[in-house]
Amino acid sequence: MYxxxxxxxxxxxxxxxxxAVSHKLMLRAGYVRQLAAGLYIYLPLALRVMNKINSILRQxxxxxxxxxxxxxxxxxxxxxxxxxxxxxxxxEMFRLKDRxxxxxxxxxxxxxxxxWLAAREIRSYRDLPQSWYQIQTKLxxxxxxxxxILRTREFTMKxxxxxxxxxxxxxxxxxxxxxxxxxxxxxxGLRFYQVESDPGxxxxxxxxxxxxxxxxxxxxxxxxxxxxxxxxIEVASSIHTxxxxxDCSYQEVHTPGKxxxxxxxxxxxxxPTNLLKSLLVMCSDTPMLVLLRGDQELHxxxxxxxxxxxxxxxxxxxxxxxxxxxxxxxxxxxxxKIISDPSLKSGMFVAGANKSDYHVKGIKAxxxxxxxxxxxxxxxxxxxxxxxxKILSSEAVIEIGNIFKLGTKYSKPLNAxxxxxxxxxxxxxxxxxxIGPARIAAAAIEQNNDKDGIIWxxxxxxxxxxxxxxxxxxxxxxxxxxxxxxxxxxxGFEILVxxxxxxxxxxxxxxxxxxxxIHIILGEKSLKEGLVEIKTRxxxxxxxxxxxxxxxxxxxxxxxxx
RNA sequence: CGGGGCGUAGCGCAGUCUGGCUAGCGCACCUGCCUUGGGAGCAGGGGGCCGGAGGUUCGAAUCCUCUCGCCCCGACCA
Numbered sequence: 001m002y003x004x005x006x007x008x009x010x011x012x013x014x015x016x017x018x019x020a021v022s023h024k025l026m027l028r029a030g031y032v033r034q035l036a037a038g039l040y041i042y043l044p045l046a047l048r049v050m051n052k053i054n055s056i057l058r059q060x061x062x063x064x065x066x067x068x069x070x071x072x073x074x075x076x077x078x079x080x081x082x083x084x085x086x087x088x089x090x091x092e093m094f095r096l097k098d099r100x101x102x103x104x105x106x107x108x109x110x111x112x113x114x115x116w117l118a119a120r121e122i123r124s125y126r127d128l129p130q131s132w133y134q135i136q137t138k139l140x141x142x143x144x145x146x147x148x149i150l151r152t153r154e155f156t157m158k159x160x161x162x163x164x165x166x167x168x169x170x171x172x173x174x175x176x177x178x179x180x181x182x183x184x185x186x187x188x189g190l191r192f193y194q195v196e197s198d199p200g201x202x203x204x205x206x207x208x209x210x211x212x213x214x215x216x217x218x219x220x221x222x223x224x225x226x227x228x229x230x231x232x233i234e235v236a237s238s239i240h241t242x243x244x245x246x247d248c249s250y251q252e253v254h255t256p257g258k259x260x261x262x263x264x265x266x267x268x269x270x271x272p273t274n275l276l277k278s279l280l281v282m283c284s285d286t287p288m289l290v291l292l293r294g295d296q297e298l299h300x301x302x303x304x305x306x307x308x309x310x311x312x313x314x315x316x317x318x319x320x321x322x323x324x325x326x327x328x329x330x331x332x333x334x335x336x337k338i339i340s341d342p343s344l345k346s347g348m349f350v351a352g353a354n355k356s357d358y359h360v361k362g363i364k365a366x367x368x369x370x371x372x373x374x375x376x377x378x379x380x381x382x383x384x385x386x387x388x389x390k391i392l393s394s395e396a397v398i399e400i401g402n403i404f405k406l407g408t409k410y411s412k413p414l415n416a417x418x419x420x421x422x423x424x425x426x427x428x429x430x431x432x433x434x435i436g437p438a439r440i441a442a443a444a445i446e447q448n449n450d451k452d453g454i455i456w457x458x459x460x461x462x463x464x465x466x467x468x469x470x471x472x473x474x475x476x477x478x479x480x481x482x483x484x485x486x487x488x489x490x491x492g493f494e495i496l497v498x499x500x501x502x503x504x505x506x507x508x509x510x511x512x513x514x515x516x517x518i519h520i521i522l523g524e525k526s527l528k529e530g531l532v533e534i535k536t537r538x539x540x541x542x543x544x545x546x547x548x549x550x551x552x553x554x555x556x557x558x559x560x561x562x
Numbered sequence: 563c564g565g566g567g568c569g570u571a572g573c574g575c576a577g578u579c580u581g582g583c584u585a586g587c588g589c590a591c592c593u594g595c596c597u598u599g600g601g602a603g604c605a606g607g608g609g610g611c612c613g614g615a616g617g618u619u620c621g622a623a624u625c626c627u628c629u630c631g632c633c634c635c636g637a638c639c640a
Binding site for chain 2: 010012013014015016017027085088090093109140218471502503504506508509510512521524526533
């Protein structure tokens with residue numbers, strides 16, 4: 001392929017809109033252009049990358065006997081109404097009516113439609129198990145598209161769905177997918193973790209996410225380097241580290257105007273871990289006191305699971321219920337329900353005195369307050385690992401894939417059932433498994449770049465080798481180019497030839513930007529000495545090789561490349 | 563949806579506060595000369611309803627009102 005014939009609009013300046021490294025580089029290197037918020041055009045180079053990724057996806061999905069099919073993006077409302085998601089999902093779903101005024105929506109995922117198919121086509125346990133997948137466009141009216149290709153309103157997704165007769169079957173399908181995902185992300189050259197995650201609205205009990213570390217990621221995980229515990233902070237638990245002991249008698253202290261943990265700890269010269277944080281929440285109009293250690297944040301989802309829907313109390317409600325303003329609340333002598341994080345169970349703390357401008361030192365659990373004990377804090381770096389107790393670290397990550405055990409959440413409402421060997425009807429047990437190919441590409445760039453541009457892992461690079469003849473009017477250069485091209489192409493190497501009439505510097509800069517793993521440079525002077533240069537993008541190592549050995553050296557360099 | 567920022571040539575920006583020459587600069591683009599191993603140089607050239615609508619004014623990129631769009635933080639994320 002000739003550079004001069006291809007649309008590769010590289011840019012010297014970064015468009016001001018771009019923030020994430022992958023976004024900047026994809027724009028600068030001529031991979032994508034933005035149409036509107038969260039809508040991107042994939043130019044030829046990007047499409048080549050996507051095709052490489054998708055072909056890896058197909059190989060690995062087929063390897064676990066999943067079958068590719070494709071489904072409409074336009075869906076009738078009734079199916080979504082049957083599972084209830086038509087009503088549960090709000091603005092995120094694109095909805096429209098057809099000419100007969102029938103409600104329709106654009107597919108944001110395909111559990112409903114896949115289950116509809118299964119309901120029609122699967123009759124017997126003999127038909128099971130099945131795994132079906134597609135690589136298809138999804139549409140979600142995202143509240144906030146961001147970071148270029150990372151969070152868009154229209155994107156392709158590899159989504160697969162497993163159908164089994166029982167839980168044991170689902171376990172096998174789930175494990176097969178997890179293994180396939182490991183192979184896929186490894187082949188794509190990503191660093192990633194498989195983490196425990198929140199099943200959320202997908203239903204079901206077990207879910208894992210595949211996370212690629214990157215500062216551009218929107219999610220955060222905690223990691224234990226000792227025992228291997230890894231979890232999304234959405235679900236992560238952690239044990240508290242030991243508090244610097246406070247040893248004093250129960251006493252009031254004057255803390256005028258000091259309402260926040262930060263102010264109080266600074267004023268008293270104590271660590272936030274010595275303080276007790278009291279929050280009043282309203283749980284269907286019943287007030288409830290929630291206690292955390294001063295350094296902790298309330299994990300709303302954990303509390304939600306315990307008490308159901310709740311909201312923070314208003315200032316008026318706080319005063320009416322507790323007789324004190326926020327900032328000086330203490331857990332002592334209230335006759336409302338108290339839920340406390342276990343970090344407060346032992347030790348001595350400072351809390352509000354239940355009167356303005358005063359705090360109390362020497363608070364002890366069970367002595368000064370009684371509570372129900374539950375893990376309700378957000379795990380963070382520095383906390384103890386819930387499994388082994390060692391210190392946790394945390395990392396920002398991009399979610400590149402997820403796997404869910406759905407159970408019968410969709411098969412029951414859509415009546416996807418089979419007859420077992422006893423002739424008894426049972427709901428099909430399902431799983432669903434997603435991967436975002438665009439996120440793989442973006443994560444690969446996030447993890448592999450330098451100041452000059454992209455460094456593609458070779459398995460997903462748009463081309464295998466770039467050849468840059470520096471002076472095309474030189475006959476020896478043209479002959480060498482032709483010979484190398486003719487020898488490499490039939491061996492399956494995809495080659496980009498920079499045949500543009502540009503100065504060498506321009507070609508070098510663009511080659512670095514675009515990020516093809518191997519770069520062969522044909523210089524007139526070197527050729528006179530019978531040499532060509534072979535350069536590896538990632539290591540920047542370059543070697544002058546005898547023309548006659550160049551093809552083999554290039555093949556070797558490519559096989560050794562990242 | 564709440565908070566903040568920004569819309570001037572393909573890209574990056576100045577000009578806006580304090581209204582007034584023909585709306586400017588760099589890069590990119592076109593022509594010619596020259597140059598050819600890390601985004602060369604010289605000369606000439608093309609490209610703008612200053613996001614849109616309304617208003618104030620003798621006069622608006624600039625002031626006022628409304629509106630649309632994009633980015634960032636947060637909420638949300640099936």
